[in-house]
Amino acid sequence: MSALSDLLAYQRQTEALAQVMGRLGWDQETVMPPGAGAQRGEEMAALEAVLHARRSDPRIAELLALAEPGTAAEAAQLRLIAREHARTVRIPADLATELARVTSMAQGVWALARADDDIDAFLPTLAHVLRLKRVEAEALADGGDLYDALIDDYEPGMTAAELGALFDRMRPRLVDLRARIREAGRAPLALSGHFPRDVQLALSREIALAFGYDLNTGRIDLAVHPFSSGSGADVRITTRVDETDPLGCLYSTIHEVGHAGYEQNIAPDYALSVLGRGVSMGVHESQSRIYENQLARSAPFTGWLYGRMRELFGDIGVESAEAFHAAVNNVSSGHIRTEADEVHYNLHIMLRFDLERALIAGDLEVEDLEAAWNDRFAADFGVTVDRPRNGMLQDVHWSAGLFGYFPTYSLGNVYAGVLHEALRADLPDLDDSLAKGDPSPATAWLSERLQRFGSLREPAKTIEHAAARKVSETALLDYLDAKFGAIYGI
Amino acid sequence: MSALSDLLAYQRQTEALAQVMGRLGWDQETVMPPGAGAQRGEEMAALEAVLHARRSDPRIAELLALAEPGTAAEAAQLRLIAREHARTVRIPADLATELARVTSMAQGVWALARADDDIDAFLPTLAHVLRLKRVEAEALADGGDLYDALIDDYEPGMTAAELGALFDRMRPRLVDLRARIREAGRAPLALSGHFPRDVQLALSREIALAFGYDLNTGRIDLAVHPFSSGSGADVRITTRVDETDPLGCLYSTIHEVGHAGYEQNIAPDYALSVLGRGVSMGVHESQSRIYENQLARSAPFTGWLYGRMRELFGDIGVESAEAFHAAVNNVSSGHIRTEADEVHYNLHIMLRFDLERALIAGDLEVEDLEAAWNDRFAADFGVTVDRPRNGMLQDVHWSAGLFGYFPTYSLGNVYAGVLHEALRADLPDLDDSLAKGDPSPATAWLSERLQRFGSLREPAKTIEHAAARKVSETALLDYLDAKFGAIYGI
Numbered sequence: 001m002s003a004l005s006d007l008l009a010y011q012r013q014t015e016a017l018a019q020v021m022g023r024l025g026w027d028q029e030t031v032m033p034p035g036a037g038a039q040r041g042e043e044m045a046a047l048e049a050v051l052h053a054r055r056s057d058p059r060i061a062e063l064l065a066l067a068e069p070g071t072a073a074e075a076a077q078l079r080l081i082a083r084e085h086a087r088t089v090r091i092p093a094d095l096a097t098e099l100a101r102v103t104s105m106a107q108g109v110w111a112l113a114r115a116d117d118d119i120d121a122f123l124p125t126l127a128h129v130l131r132l133k134r135v136e137a138e139a140l141a142d143g144g145d146l147y148d149a150l151i152d153d154y155e156p157g158m159t160a161a162e163l164g165a166l167f168d169r170m171r172p173r174l175v176d177l178r179a180r181i182r183e184a185g186r187a188p189l190a191l192s193g194h195f196p197r198d199v200q201l202a203l204s205r206e207i208a209l210a211f212g213y214d215l216n217t218g219r220i221d222l223a224v225h226p227f228s229s230g231s232g233a234d235v236r237i238t239t240r241v242d243e244t245d246p247l248g249c250l251y252s253t254i255h256e257v258g259h260a261g262y263e264q265n266i267a268p269d270y271a272l273s274v275l276g277r278g279v280s281m282g283v284h285e286s287q288s289r290i291y292e293n294q295l296a297r298s299a300p301f302t303g304w305l306y307g308r309m310r311e312l313f314g315d316i317g318v319e320s321a322e323a324f325h326a327a328v329n330n331v332s333s334g335h336i337r338t339e340a341d342e343v344h345y346n347l348h349i350m351l352r353f354d355l356e357r358a359l360i361a362g363d364l365e366v367e368d369l370e371a372a373w374n375d376r377f378a379a380d381f382g383v384t385v386d387r388p389r390n391g392m393l394q395d396v397h398w399s400a401g402l403f404g405y406f407p408t409y410s411l412g413n414v415y416a417g418v419l420h421e422a423l424r425a426d427l428p429d430l431d432d433s434l435a436k437g438d439p440s441p442a443t444a445w446l447s448e449r450l451q452r453f454g455s456l457r458e459p460a461k462t463i464e465h466a467a468a469r470k471v472s473e474t475a476l477l478d479y480l481d482a483k484f485g486a487i488y489g490i
Numbered sequence: 491m492s493a494l495s496d497l498l499a500y501q502r503q504t505e506a507l508a509q510v511m512g513r514l515g516w517d518q519e520t521v522m523p524p525g526a527g528a529q530r531g532e533e534m535a536a537l538e539a540v541l542h543a544r545r546s547d548p549r550i551a552e553l554l555a556l557a558e559p560g561t562a563a564e565a566a567q568l569r570l571i572a573r574e575h576a577r578t579v580r581i582p583a584d585l586a587t588e589l590a591r592v593t594s595m596a597q598g599v600w601a602l603a604r605a606d607d608d609i610d611a612f613l614p615t616l617a618h619v620l621r622l623k624r625v626e627a628e629a630l631a632d633g634g635d636l637y638d639a640l641i642d643d644y645e646p647g648m649t650a651a652e653l654g655a656l657f658d659r660m661r662p663r664l665v666d667l668r669a670r671i672r673e674a675g676r677a678p679l680a681l682s683g684h685f686p687r688d689v690q691l692a693l694s695r696e697i698a699l700a701f702g703y704d705l706n707t708g709r710i711d712l713a714v715h716p717f718s719s720g721s722g723a724d725v726r727i728t729t730r731v732d733e734t735d736p737l738g739c740l741y742s743t744i745h746e747v748g749h750a751g752y753e754q755n756i757a758p759d760y761a762l763s764v765l766g767r768g769v770s771m772g773v774h775e776s777q778s779r780i781y782e783n784q785l786a787r788s789a790p791f792t793g794w795l796y797g798r799m800r801e802l803f804g805d806i807g808v809e810s811a812e813a814f815h816a817a818v819n820n821v822s823s824g825h826i827r828t829e830a831d832e833v834h835y836n837l838h839i840m841l842r843f844d845l846e847r848a849l850i851a852g853d854l855e856v857e858d859l860e861a862a863w864n865d866r867f868a869a870d871f872g873v874t875v876d877r878p879r880n881g882m883l884q885d886v887h888w889s890a891g892l893f894g895y896f897p898t899y900s901l902g903n904v905y906a907g908v909l910h911e912a913l914r915a916d917l918p919d920l921d922d923s924l925a926k927g928d929p930s931p932a933t934a935w936l937s938e939r940l941q942r943f944g945s946l947r948e949p950a951k952t953i954e955h956a957a958a959r960k961v962s963e964t965a966l967l968d969y970l971d972a973k974f975g976a977i978y979g980i
Contacts, residue, residue: 016536019529020510023517031521034726035706039509042762046506050540216525234526272532 003066004074008273010063011081014054015272019230021047026229026236028104030221041104041162048100055088073275080274081158090139092096099132103401110399111224117388119370126398127366130359133403137360147360150404154281155411155459161385163407166473167350167415173477177484178343181331189327192317195246199312203246204239204253209303212290212443213237213257214264225338225396226252228259228288231278233272237261246309246316247328248339251292258291259284261443265451280459281405285412286419287446293342294420294479295442299486300435302328308437326487333381335390343478344381346413351376352395352406360403394408415463419446420465493556496563498763500553501571504544505762509720511537516719516726518594520711531594535682539588544585545578559946563765566946570764573646580629589622593891600889601714607878609860617856617889622848623893626848637850640894643767644771645901645949650847653897656904656963657840658963663967667974668833674978679817681809685736689802693736694729694743697795701781702933703727704754715828715886716742718749718778721768725753736799736806737818738829741782749774751933755941770949773901776909777936783832784910785932789976790925792818798927802874816977823871825880832970834871836903841866842885842896850893905953907966909936912957 024044032040064082069075088096105126113122140149148159205220223238230236237256240383241249241300262278270276295301306324309316318324319475331341337348355372358364364372373392374385385391397405423445424430450466460471484490514534554572560567578586596615603612613713623640630639638649649740695710713728720726721980727746731739752768760766768774785791796814799806808814821831827838845862848854854862864875875881887895913935923931940956950961974980 012532013536013539016529017540020514020533020537023533024510024513027513027517031711033705033707033709033726035704035726039506039762042502043506043513046503050507091751214525217523217525218523219523221521233529234523236523251867272529310858452961469827474587 003063004068007060007063007067007081008077010273011274014051015274015276017047017051019232019234022230026124029223029227030238036103037108041101044104045097045101049093049097050091052088052091052096055084060085064428073456075454077274078132080455083467087140090142091136092139095136099136099401102128102132103399106399110162110396113194114389114393119388119393122393123366129399129401130366134360147404149356150360151407155408156280156404157458163353167353167410168471170346171350174343174346175479178331180490181343181484181488182487184490186233186488187333188330189318189323191246191327193313195240195243195313197243200241200246200249203308203312204250207250208253208257210437211254211257211439212261212353217264218260226256228256231263231276235260251296251416255288255292256290261291262287265447266454267452270454275454275456277455279455279457279462281408282411283459283462285409286415286463287451288473289412290416290419293438294416295434297328298434300431301437301439303435304437329487331484333383335385336394343484346410347380349406349410351380356403356406413488414473414476415471417479418463418467418469418471420479421475422469493553494558497550497553497557497571498567501764502762504541505764505766507537508539509722509724511541512720519713520728527595527598531591534594535587535591539583539876541589542578542581542583545574550575560621563946567764567849570945577630580632581626582629585622585626589626589891592618592622593889596889597886600886604879604883609878609883612883613856619889619891620856624850637847637894640850643899644895644898646770647948648901653843657843657900660836660963660967661840662835664836665832667970668821669980671833671974671978674980676978678820678822679813680820681736681817683803683805685733685803687731687733690731690736690739693798693802694740697740698743698747700927701744701747702751707754708750716746718746721753721766723748732890734856741786744786745778745782748778751781752777752941755937756944757942762943765944765946767945769945769947769952771898772901772905773949773952774903775899776953777941779902779934780906780909784906785924785929787818788919788924789815791927791929794925794927819977821974823873825873825875826884832976837870837899839896839900846893846896904963904966905961907969908953908957908959908961910969911965912959917923
């Protein structure tokens with residue numbers, strides 16, 4: 001055995017255990033008995049201790065020094081293993097274990113607090129998580145910026161300064177677009193009708209399959225917050241159903257199919273290696289967003305969907321494909337990020353980016369977070385937060401310790417804009433397929449150009465390789481101007 | 491920190507990881523995507539490698555040498571940790587990992603082979619598992635009997651010689667009872683009617699709760715083969731539904747509630763320790779069997795159930811509580827162990843005990859297993875095996891590597907007989923409660939006298955402590971004679 005093959009075999013077991021950790025998360029959100037939360041916290045902490053010990057094992061450094069890569073894929077694996085090892089050795093094992101245990105339980109505390117609109121019930125737990133995350137960030141940052149150190153976990157190489165500059169460039173055009181939409185004074189369009197749960201689930205399943213989701217290596221369950229989980233041969237998604245709002249179920253499903261498609265389409269050779277998972281949260285989100293927005297919210301696809309929904313649900317309260325398209329793309333400054341339209345979505349992210357950056361920097365205390373959130377929301381959205389679940393209790397992320405994660409959503413939108421521009425140039429007849437409910441030319445393009453490579457290239461390089469152009473926010477902003485200009489006649 | 495507290499903290503993490511392993515098994519049998527089998531095998535192998543390394547860690551021996559127990563519970567923990575350590579160090583890590591991987595995949599191979607009635611598709615895999623199990627048994631036996639070494643995993647301290655002697659004592663009375671039942675010449679009674687799936691599931695849930703199953707720390711799902719899984723705060727059961735046969739769903743559920751009740755009722759102080767799980771498969775089976783048979787198949791309980799089923803299903807094809815009781819306890823020499831009545835059940839076990847003992851000893855090859863099974867079945871049951879799924883392909887156990895497990899089912903029946911004798915003496919009014927569908931005096935007795943102690947005492951001592959009498963097969967055989975004597979008028 002060579003050092004290379006020893007190292008890759010060792011890493012393969014680590015990846016398998018990481019998949020087990022992911023499955024525990026899936027289980028917790030979908031099927032775990034309500035009283036099992038504390039025990040689950042201990043289970044995840046014990047497994048995190050194992051993963052931490054493996055990733056920080058000194059033998060990795062020894063094998064890395066000796067290993068000689070023969071291919072680009074092997075070189076990429078060594079780079080990623082080295083990166084993970086370097087990050088892990090900075091974090092004390094006790095801290096890693098404690099973070100796993102506390103964040104597992106904190107998600108349960110958050111869910112109850114959110115259901116009760118009770119911020120006080122959540123603050124001590126949030127303070128505990130934040131304290132641990134700051135200790136972790138200090139260990140990772142090694143004197144550098146704390147928040148940068150956390151971002152790096154989700155988007156390797158990205159910095160708060162770069163994101164801040166990106167958001168500063170995006171904000172004026174988004175605010176301008178929103179102002180013009182408001183001036184158009186169009187009354188909001190919404191569906192009405194009866195949308196039985198089973199029919200919604202059947203239609204979302206039909207569309208998931210059209211977008212390439214493979215049920216042989218996946219399954220669809222219900223969860224409060226839809227998510228995708230797992231890599232390789234076991235990639236599960238969840239969705240939600242509201243019998244008054246079929247679009248929530250459908251578009252959540254398509255969004256998660258974008259994430260899952262990325263994982264399912266990675267080259268089988270990469271399975272259970274460091275290459276066999278999406279390279280960053282931003283690139284991941286680019287797939288979910290392009291499936292959901294640029295493809296499934298396009299006029300030709302919504303034209304097909306309008307007909308299909310009329311077949312399944314009868315009268316849905318809108319009288320034309322055009323009105324349905326406008327309803328699917330209705331712009332309004334609502335409270336909830338996950339329900340936000342494409343114009344407002346990034347403004348939700350900018351709010352969270354600034355607040356969590358201040359929390360990590362120590363410039364904002366958790367006791368002051370609600371006021372800071374509500375003030376900022378009123379300023380940015382022109383709407384008052386009416387209750388905590390519509391404000392700072394709406395997202396699970398902070399309870400789960402995911403500080404630095406939110407900005408990758410906007411980065412995903414930017415990446416999706418770039419990919420969409422390139423994809424449209426390559427596929428001039430795409431609208432003909434979309435108008436038949438068939439997104440497969442686009443999903444095949446993404447699979448071939450991006451998804452199959454997994455983590456082979458660094459995040460921005462992954463996008464640039466696929467799109468054969470530099471990453472820039474202008475593609476997204478131009479797309480939004482054109483799309484909403486047409487819908488709102490502005 | 492003392493050696494004792496260090497050791498118990500270390501063991502607590504091991505127990506948490508063992509719970510994770512159990513959850514992977516649950517997931518595999520209930521929700522895993524069909525194409526995920528090979529990856530799951532690698533995941534379980536990686537986790538088994540972790541468990542093996544922890545259980546065989548030399549630090550355990552060092553800490554054991556230093557640890558001073560202060561209580562009987564601590565002494566019992568040290569005894570069990572030492573036992574697990576001694577067993578694990580005998581098994582090479584590679585073998586443990588390979589066994590986890592191969593048995594995980596073999597269960598999928600078996601399931602397909604069984605569905606196709608295709609023994610040839612299963613034999614190579616069975617031979618592979620058997621080969622590995624024999625290597626494991628040789629490592630464990632250290633010159634002793636191979637099959638004894640395997641039994642010891644499921645029923646510590648038990649031997650094939652002791653089981654063989656027990657079965658030799660049981661067989662004549664069971665064969666005699668069966669002969670007398672046959673001579674009675676009673677036509678078999680069976681239910682008929684329409685038994686909708688949802689109503690079956692609702693009723694089985696109602697009865698599960700009556701038997702004390704706690705859904706706050708449990709859940710009920712469907713699986714091809716019902717099972718119970720997990721300890722502490724996450725104890726799940728599965729059941730099955732056949733719309734032509736409601737008794738299968740109901741009694742499977744009650745059986746699994748017996749297993750789950752044992753786990754759920756262990757003292758919370760013992761959670762995630764070696765004491766916090768059932769002490770042996772035989773004692774476990776005693777709980778499932780006493781719930782299912784001595785309690786739920788008793789005349790007063792079936793009297794209540796008859797009325798409840800008529801309320802829910804209308805006409806069920808039998809005209810009196812007495813006829814329903816006879817139908818629930820119908821004696822017939824069918825092919826399937828899990829559907830066997832109380833008279834035939836132990837004969838199914840004796841067949842498997844002799845065959846698997848011969849396989850492990852090398853006296854029987856897998857190529858000859860089908861013929862051996864079919865010959866023995868014809869001799870013992872007077873019935874020809876019509877297809878492999880009704881013969882040697884019916885049970886998952888051998889594909890899962892569970893050689894030495896089958897005899898613990900009969901041991902469980904014997905233990906249940908002893909417990910039932912004691913419980914009846916202590917609860918003279920039990921029939922009044924059972925006649926109202928309320929088994930709680932009996933389940934409370936079992937919880938208080940046996941279940942709460944978990945693994946504190948060795949298996950036979952656990953029964954003897956609870957029943958305040960020696961273990962003997964006569965209690966079971968006397969109970970069977972009396973019960974079936976009354977039903978068949980013999």
